[in-house]
Amino acid sequence: MPVNKAARYRFEIIDECLRNTKKKWSKAELLRFVNRRLELHMGSETHVSASQLRYDLESMQSEYGAPVEMYKVGRSFYYRYEDPEFSIKSIPVEEEDLVKLNNAVQLLQQIKGFTIADEIAEIVSRLESRYKYSSNNETPVIAFESSPEMQGVENLEDIYHAIIRKNVLKISYQTFRAQEPRVWHIHPYLLKEYGHRWYLLGYTEEKETIGIFALDRMKDIKIARHEFIPNSFVNAADYFRDVIGVTILRDQKIESVLLRFSNTIAPYIKTKPLHRSQQILQQHEDGSVDVQIDVVLNPELTSMMMSYGKNVKVLQPERLAEEIKREASSLLENYGLKSDA
Structure with a gap:
């Protein structure tokens, strides 16, 4: 079974001892040395018991094939490697x-x-x-949908390292509606990809709040000499769990969205849920299906509904249904047609 970091570190300490053939390692001496090293590097709360030491020795044998042997000198028993050249650090990669x-x-x-x-x-x-291994298969066997012309990816790695290193970023940012870019000091917490675009979640000093920033709107990025503010505002891992897309307006609440999909699209909806909260409410005789998702209403949800065209009907909430009607009417007007609604 996989070895965790703490166990691996203990194994390395034991390995160092057993490779030292100039010293006789009784169980008591081995335990003292291991705990001394653990306390030095990880604190006294990491001390191990004699039974844990015995289990570690057995695990080294089973996981790494370590040739641990017990030998007797007089009335005392000691541990060593049967092969003095062995080390768990020299085991080749499989x-x-x-x-x-x-x-x-x-x-x-x-x-x-x-x-x-x-x-x-x-x-x-x-x-x-x-x-002396060789990977002969250099042809990819898995392909993701990609957008090679996507703007902003040139900043992706710099922002990634800023998050890891806890650097504050000075970003010149221009929205699509703005005439000129504006400078923000952002404490970066999370990178999010949606719809072939990358977004940054972070705390904005000027607004004193959490914000979402599209990488393709960033005109310039520099490291700011500001003290980094750790994320105590939101759970970054769950921040987008109740939305489709990335747009989250302040004070919005989760709503139950009821949708009816035609028999044409129903099989795809059942096998590829719209959202993690999706529930199948009813399967109709004509093959259509009613589903429910619990999400925050946002433009991405509206766009998704529009993408299904005639194959979806919003049953509730009413304001989302009205929004879809307005969008559909505008679409008809683009083609010189008028809605009967």
């Missing part, structure tokens, strides 16, 4: 692991704007060279 790394790299390389995938690819290549 070919299967390299295959998995290569597959992960191919997926990452499809995210435009990240050079980290290429850096990982170089690491994998060096490992392959070191251990």
Whole structure:
């Protein structure tokens, strides 16, 4: 089974001891050394018991094939490696692991704007060279829908590193409606992709609130010498869970949206839910289906409903249904037609 970081660190300490053939390692001495090292680097609360030490020794044997043996000198018992040249640090990477790394790299390389995938690819290549493995399949077998002309991806990696390093960003930002860009000091927390566009969630000093910023509207980005404010405002991981898209207006509440999809589109809706909250309420004899999603109403939801055309009808809330009617009327007017509604 996979080894967690804390266990791996203990294994490395034990490994260091057992490789030291100049010292006899009784269980008591081994336990003292391990706990001394743990306390030094991780605090006294990380001390382990004698039973945990015994379990670690067994795990090293099963997970790494460590040749741990117990030998007797007089009336005392000690531990050592049967092979003094062995070390868990010198165990080669398995070919299967390299295959998995290569597959992960191919997926990452499809995210435009990240050079980290290429850096990982170089690491994998060096490992392959070191251990005489070779990945013959260089043709991707998984492809994502992509937009190669998408603007803003050139800033993606810089913002990613700013989030990791907790840097405040000075961003010159111009909305589509603004005549001139405006400068904001943003404490970045999360990158979000939606509809082939990347967005940044962060705290804005000037507004003293959380905001969403499209990367393709950023004209210039610099690191600001401001003290970073950690995110204590929202749960970034769940911030978008109750919306379709990224638009969240202040004080909006979640609403139950009831929709009826035609028999043409119903199978697709059932197999690819609109939202995590989707529930199938009723299957009609003609093959149409009623579904419910619990979301915040926003422009992205309206656009999604419009994209289904005649194959969807908004049953509630009424104000969303009216919004769709207005959009449909405007669409007819574009073609010189008038709505009967």
